[in-house]
């Protein structure tokens with residue numbers, strides 16, 4: 001047996017570790033921002049039937065262009081954003097991670113640079129590395145907001161081919177104002193990707209970048225069914241952009257990348273959109289409950305528009321993480337000194353989290 005270092009691995013991948021939250025057993029798993037609510041019974045019944053009929057055709061390749069699914073996604077986006085989105089503007093893949101990878105394959109690559117505002121979703125630099133795209137860290141203020149003027153200046157200097165903005169941001173929960181997104185778009189000659197994985201959890205008044213699509217052919221808004229829809233296991237991510245962007249992605253997508261089972265399941269889930277999204281308000285209520293409970297424990301949080309809360313400050317965040325785990329509560333240490341991230345889930349999960357936090361807070365602040 002030989003080690004990875006003896007293989008002729010690409011030099012930029014040497015010494016790297018694969019992405020992944022620790023999958024440690026815990027009573028309360030509040031570390032990967034999933035929706036803990038069970039899927040509605042009517043959806044489960046319909047899924048059985050839909051997958052059954054799709055299975056009858058498994059000897060055939062799926063619809064390579066996933067037209068029916070993209071049509072359903074366009075209807076959902078139009079209905080919820082108030083902006084008309086047509087199927088030609090929509091593209092879907094196996095999770096938004098694959099969507100992001102296809103964007104980098106088409107618009108990044110050797111000799112090109114991607115820029116994103118760290119701390120943010122750690123897969124953005126990882127997928128950049130995987131596609132041979134150089135990475136530059138964009139600046140955020142100490143309160144994790146983006147200074148639009150400074151960011152635009154940095155973009156003009158670096159001239160990246162791909163700019164990432166995550167709104168609401170992971171791991172901080174911070175939403176990005178549309179004026180900031182407009183300023184970043186105006187500053188770049190590359191594509192601007194707004195990663196809106198958590199947008200359905202945004203507080204009232206926080207608008208989606210979908211409204212900025214008209215007249216901005218290099219703007220891409222990426223979404224997922226993994227979070228608010230509670231379908232992380234389905235692996236269905238999608239984007240909305242100018243139809244020319246969707247045409248460009250055809251050059252790099254693998255033929256038949258979305259299985260017919262995935263397409264059937266996603267369409268069935270979308271037919272139950274209202275029932276699925278009914279849990280969003282309950283999750284938001286738990287998020288706000290966590291935020292409100294922190295000051296009494298001598299702790300604070302970053303304002304969150306997502307289904308998670310970045311909370312602190314801890315003298316030693318890894319030690320606080322372990323102390324919570326010892327009490328059965330698994331949260332995420334995102335590597336930000338003093339901070340930990342917790343997913344907002346059910347009332348019972350919040351109860352368990354706040355009880356454990358109350359026990360450990362005095363020793364770890």
Ligand code: PMP
Pocket residue numbers: 033094095096097098121166169170195197198223224225226232235236237
């Ligand atoms: N974007 C952000 C900001 C995320 O946090 C995640 C998941 N953690 C993703 C994209 C990827 O989600 P998926 O591939 O499940 O759609």
